Amino acid sequence: MTASRIEKRFAALAADDRAAFVAYIMAGDPGLEASFEILSGLPAAGADIIELGMPFSDPMAEGPTIQLASQRSLAAGTKMADVLGLVRRFREADDATPIVLMGYLNPVLHRGFERFAGEAAQAGVDGMIIVDCPPEEADPLSDALEGVGISLIRLAAPTTDDARLPAVVRRTSGFVYYVSVAGVTGVKEADASAVAGPVQRLRAASGLPVAVGFGIRTPQRAAEVARVADAVVVGSALVDEIAGALAAGSNENVTERVLSMAAQLSKAVHLARVRNA
Amino acid sequence: MNAPAKPNDWSAFPDANGRFGDYGGRYVPETLMPLVLELDRAYSEAKADPAFQAELAGFLKHYVGRPNPLYFAERLTAHHGGAKIYFKREELNHTGAHKINNCMGQILLAMRMGKTRIIAETGAGQHGVASATVCARFGLPCVVYMGAVDVERQKPNVFRMNLLGSEVRPVTSGAGTLKDAMNEAMRDWVTNVDDTYYMIGTAAGPHPYPAMVRDFQSVIGEEIREQILGAEGRLPDALVACVGGGSNAIGTFHPFLADETVRIYGVEASGHGLKTDKHAASLTGGRPGVLHGNKTYLLQDDDGQILDAHSISAGLDYPGIGPEHSWLHDVGRAKYLTCTDDEALAAFQLCAELEGIIPALESAHAIAKLGEVARDVGKDGIIVMTLSGRGDKDVNTVAAALGMAI
Numbered sequence: 001m002t003a004s005r006i007e008k009r010f011a012a013l014a015a016d017d018r019a020a021f022v023a024y025i026m027a028g029d030p031g032l033e034a035s036f037e038i039l040s041g042l043p044a045a046g047a048d049i050i051e052l053g054m055p056f057s058d059p060m061a062e063g064p065t066i067q068l069a070s071q072r073s074l075a076a077g078t079k080m081a082d083v084l085g086l087v088r089r090f091r092e093a094d095d096a097t098p099i100v101l102m103g104y105l106n107p108v109l110h111r112g113f114e115r116f117a118g119e120a121a122q123a124g125v126d127g128m129i130i131v132d133c134p135p136e137e138a139d140p141l142s143d144a145l146e147g148v149g150i151s152l153i154r155l156a157a158p159t160t161d162d163a164r165l166p167a168v169v170r171r172t173s174g175f176v177y178y179v180s181v182a183g184v185t186g187v188k189e190a191d192a193s194a195v196a197g198p199v200q201r202l203r204a205a206s207g208l209p210v211a212v213g214f215g216i217r218t219p220q221r222a223a224e225v226a227r228v229a230d231a232v233v234v235g236s237a238l239v240d241e242i243a244g245a246l247a248a249g250s251n252e253n254v255t256e257r258v259l260s261m262a263a264q265l266s267k268a269v270h271l272a273r274v275r276n277a
Numbered sequence: 278m279n280a281p282a283k284p285n286d287w288s289a290f291p292d293a294n295g296r297f298g299d300y301g302g303r304y305v306p307e308t309l310m311p312l313v314l315e316l317d318r319a320y321s322e323a324k325a326d327p328a329f330q331a332e333l334a335g336f337l338k339h340y341v342g343r344p345n346p347l348y349f350a351e352r353l354t355a356h357h358g359g360a361k362i363y364f365k366r367e368e369l370n371h372t373g374a375h376k377i378n379n380c381m382g383q384i385l386l387a388m389r390m391g392k393t394r395i396i397a398e399t400g401a402g403q404h405g406v407a408s409a410t411v412c413a414r415f416g417l418p419c420v421v422y423m424g425a426v427d428v429e430r431q432k433p434n435v436f437r438m439n440l441l442g443s444e445v446r447p448v449t450s451g452a453g454t455l456k457d458a459m460n461e462a463m464r465d466w467v468t469n470v471d472d473t474y475y476m477i478g479t480a481a482g483p484h485p486y487p488a489m490v491r492d493f494q495s496v497i498g499e500e501i502r503e504q505i506l507g508a509e510g511r512l513p514d515a516l517v518a519c520v521g522g523g524s525n526a527i528g529t530f531h532p533f534l535a536d537e538t539v540r541i542y543g544v545e546a547s548g549h550g551l552k553t554d555k556h557a558a559s560l561t562g563g564r565p566g567v568l569h570g571n572k573t574y575l576l577q578d579d580d581g582q583i584l585d586a587h588s589i590s591a592g593l594d595y596p597g598i599g600p601e602h603s604w605l606h607d608v609g610r611a612k613y614l615t616c617t618d619d620e621a622l623a624a625f626q627l628c629a630e631l632e633g634i635i636p637a638l639e640s641a642h643a644i645a646k647l648g649e650v651a652r653d654v655g656k657d658g659i660i661v662m663t664l665s666g667r668g669d670k671d672v673n674t675v676a677a678a679l680g681m682a683i
């Protein structure tokens with residue numbers, strides 16, 4: 001099988017001894033066209049991988065920032081078909097940047113795993129993270145995604161003990177996502193020194209790159225984590241820029257604010273190991 | 278699609294993965310998964326421990342006031358002119374509803390697990406009050422998440438929880454009702470994994486909650502069996518209970534699942550009517566999906582987004598239902614009827630006038646269907662309906678619905 005976009009991207013970054021900057025935005029926030037503009041600009045702003053949130057009415061693992069993004073997106077009328085449509089349009093101009101969909105199980109289940117997997121693969125999706133689908137419940141979804149070459153990316157948490165690790169990394173590919181704090185997205189701050197051990201443990205157990213997310217808000221923290229992890233995920237800090245621009249009124253350029261923050265974060269991630277050396 | 282086959286042994290469910298047929302399971306974020314597995318182990322041990330069961334039985338007797346009566350509703354029986362109607366009087370429990378049966382079991386388990394902080398979600402406030410009550414009794418701090426809309430419409434219960442020493446946190450996300458309160462409780466749990474015990478109020482959520490809450494509520498059905506055998510010398514022909522999440526119903530039904538002569542009726546809230554978008558009938562008007570840790574019937578739109586439920590009764594105002602009910606519905610062991618707000622209001626008044634009992638609006642949904650069930654089972658039949666709670670909390674709502682100022 002040919003290497004996936006995710007594998008190629010991590011291989012290229014490893015050759016440069018750089019960590020990946022993973023940027024999260026919510027599909028359809030604050031509206032479909034606005035989010036397409038942000039999405040299209042992210043690679044130039046330094047995003048190595050993009051996590052695209054699928055809006056859900058009941059996002060139980062999200063902090064206030066992503067909850068509100070989800071609400072804005074649904075209020076703007078975003079449907080699952082629109083989420084896939086964004087990826088399809090993005091792929092017309094960019095065939096290299098991996099896109100990982102992140103969200104909750106019910107909208108995917110509602111569409112049907114087989115149908116969703118087929119549509120997502122056709123649109124150019126590379127991976128999926130389903131927050132409320134632990135490995136114990138994942139087999140039907142894995143069956144569908146494996147059939148079309150989409151990685152089901154697993155989450156590991158501070159509460160994941162050694163006994164659970166084999167189950168957590170079974171049938172996974174692409175990378176493993178380490179949730180660096182016990183909590184919801186964007187509230188508690190990650191502790192870079194506490195992350196190093198779990199990252200090594202996960203790398204060894206999975207043989208895959210490890211991304212760290214939940215609670216990384218500043219370029220400084222992103223750089224610290226980039227020294228120990230293979231990828232750094234930032235979501236709430238980017239989405240906060242959308243909320244901030246909306247609150248500031250129509251004169252603010254939403255896209256500019258988000259991409260400017262993304263550029264600062266990506267720079268910090270990409271230079272982290274250089275400065276350290 | 279053909280209905281799945283009925284099992285030979287009802288007690289074998291849920292299976293080791295927390296499944297009732299296709300329903301149930303453990304759909305939680307990885308951070309919570311180890312906690313859910315730990316809870317499963319701890320509950321299995323407690324369940325098999327005679328000392329735990331004896332302690333629980335002691336508190337149910339001396340603190341909750343069990344067993345409560347099985348009462349022959351003579352005038353309501355005459356009114357319908359059909360089967361004999363009995364009420365299982367859960368509204369006579371301490372705190373006025375069946376909710377405390379479950380809270381007493383869970384708080385003893387939480388303490389056994391060494392947890393030092395309790396969180397709970399509540400809709401109408403009945404489970405919140407029951408949680409606050411047991412936390413006061415055992416001296417544990419308690420945070421109750423309650424939708425901001427519900428905080429407004431259930432102020433007396435908010436005051437009660439505060440009196441009992443609990444903190445009530447209004448939830449403004451989403452529609453500000455029960456499902457949003459449950460989301461927020463999950464967020465608290467995922468953030469405070471070391472010391473916190475999540476006391477879920479209904480027979481739903483990730484395994485083992487649906488089975489555990491059912492077990493703690495099964496004291497209702499077990500007492501019914503003993504009491505009806507004493508009163509009538511035989512089992513009832515029908516059981517009736519209202520269903521929101523469905524904890525009083527599953528506690529009533531479960532001990533009778535293997536008794537094939539006993540017909541089982543759950544009553545869902547159809548609010549303004551099933552043809553409107555303002556109802557809470559997950560089984561009748563929803564389809565299977567995943568929410569709050571379990572696979573079950575849910576009210577959802579054509580894109581898999583969860584819809585807000587509506588019922589005049591805040592306790593039934595939830596877009597999901599416990600997974601065991603979804604399974605009983607699919608295999609045909611239980612029949613689920615629906616009752617509108619207006620029918621429930623009429624039954625509320627009828628029960629007050631004929632029996633001198635003001636029922637909870639939730640229970641009024643079951644009362645409203647007694648005529649239909651009485652005709653189903655015939656004049657020589659016997660019906661037991663679980664009167665899950667008392668209606669003092671609802672008098673303002675009912676007065677407003679009837680256009681009266683009090």
